[in-house]
């Protein structure tokens with residue numbers, strides 16, 4: 001006991017010392033920054049606020065660009081992908097510019113640099129912080145070898161609408177899962193030492209509400225009431241900032257009428273004051289001057305004034321700051337202290353990256369591009385991310401002797417399997433499923449049948465049907481090409497494009513079991529074909545190692561381990577669709593649901609007894625948030641709460657037993673949701689609060705425990721304050737958001 005006390009005293013003292021040391025270091029840095037700023041001309045200050053780009057394909061560095069660096073007119077670069085240019089530009093900045101302030105080089109390193117991991121929505125499906133962290137770490141190791149020390153990731157936009165192309169880049173629909181991932185990404189990109197030359201500063205983006213674009217149309221308006229903004233959309237940003245994300249990118253959209261890039265309340269009050277952010281804010285590409293098209297800024301000069309005063313530190317690509325700061329200062333519309341404040345924020349991060357001491361790319365750091373351990377990690381991530389949605393008669397896994405017809409446009413599409421935002425990933429390094437089947441000498445025949453996912457031609461169906469007839473099982477690799485999701489690539493109809501449904505129906509007619517493997521950037525509506533296939537495996541865009549990962553899953557060497565990070569709709573007409581919705585005054589139910597075809601012709605107008613649902617699509621999704629099968633089954637029992645009455649100072653311990661009831665080892669993600677039954681602002685029907693991955697051998701039983709603190713029950717109500725309200729709560733512990741054992745407790 002005495003030793004334990006002594007030990008904790010020692011730890012506390014150590015933490016105290018570290019804090020004091022950090023404060024002293026911070027103070028020292030701030031003094032250095034003050035000194036630098038005092039020596040800077042106005043032009044040099046404006047220069048620090050500029051993020052300039054070259055194209056990755058630039059053949060020769062333009063002389064003017066070099067001169068701008070020499071004159072201190074550039075603070076940072078994006079997309080300089082020739083290492084010689086990185087070195088040359090940095091040498092000019094450090095040795096030839098008046099104050100020698102180093103540049104920082106940035107890039108969209110989103111889910112891998114050369115070795116590509118699954119798209120972020122896939123990584124979210126892993127429900128595994130370690131997988132997200134690993135993907136970020138490998139990305140940073142590889143990317144930093146090219147001099148990239150700042151990545152425009154993680155993207156933390158909560159997305160409730162699968163039509164939105166950028167859902168592919170998002171952490172999904174849930175603020176808690178997104179927050180767990182946010183922290184993991186930041187830790188992976190940065191390690192605990194931003195000064196490490198293999199660390200990349202992360203950038204939490206897009207601030208804010210970008211994923212709430214009306215109708216899923218990219219760049220569209222977001223209307224988010226403030227409690228929702230705080231309870232849902234801001235959550236992952238809070239987590240990223242708490243984990244040390246030093247930069248934030250504003251979003252293209254307006255939120256409640258004010259574009260994010262000119263929103264002083266958001267950037268100064270919420271982000272800096274409330275969330276204690278002390279890094280710098282970068283605009284999105286031209287988002288400052290896009291405020292003109294929004295109808296918020298009259299012209300470029302006005303746009304600059306709004307963004308500068310809002311607290312947007314660095315302008316990406318557009319030049320409104322360059323062109324207008326001087327006049328704005330002269331006219332008194334912007335104060336020089338504000339410019340100094342923005343410059344200070346940027347220099348602070350350059351110090352944290354240790355660029356003043358070590359500005360140059362470490363030439364001995366090769367990045368281990370495509371190193372076997374990187375590829376192994378990418379493969380493991382693809383396995384963790386794959387979600388098994390249906391598996392009738394245990395069609396998967398296949399026995400080694402099964403004769404397989406491998407069919408479809410995504411079976412051998414090395415570029416497409418990498419997904420969106422993979423500028424640096426090279427398709428020559430992709431291992432496709434076809435390659436994996438070939439390497440493993442599996443018993444199969446291959447017919448592509450469609451040249452790409454949008455191909456409408458049914459000319460090659462005959463060969464596919466023949467191959468199916470001569471095989472035991474058909475495995476169709478279908479989905480979307482990479483370009484059909486991502487920025488500016490929203491779709492109104494999210495069925496399989498082209499003639500893929502027809503292809504599936506044609507091979508299914510043979511009567512052979514059909515396994516559908518989907519590679520896509522979003523949930524794909526499969527209502528038209530679900531009855532034609534025995535198995536559906538969602539692989540997202542799995543990255544470089546798609547082939548070996550899927551091969552192992554198909555033949556049972558690994559089991560698919562992903563769970564849905566978004567609700568999967570039956571039809572895009574249901575969107576937006578998300579599990580943590582409100583009950584309404586007329587909650588939908590099986591009893592009250594009326595099928596369109598059951599309404600008598602000529603029926604009189606009626607509404608009594610009816611509830612919130614669609615006559616044609618009902619009220620349930622195709623697959624709920626959190627859903628995913630494995631190759632074994634689990635049963636939960638014995639849900640226990642440590643108390644049924646809780647004071648606000650207490651913690652609730654929740655335990656549940658889980659048994660592997662199948663006949664092989666497997667992993668389950670046990671999920672804990674709460675429902676606050678009555679609130680001063682109505683509360684969602686469920687909210688995810690905890691989850692745990694557990695591994696169980698065949699027949700094994702384990703106890704899983706969770707702690708819920710009062711803080712977890714807080715929410716922001718319409719006083720805009722976080723409140724903790726007494727009353728009854730339901731707790732659900734289950735395998736997805738629409739299942740689970742239930743218990744109740746009261747918060748006193």
Ligand code: NOJ
Pocket residue numbers: 108152205284285487
């Ligand atoms: C626009 C995108 O919205 C953003 O996410 C990205 O980081 C920048 N372009 C830079 O490429």
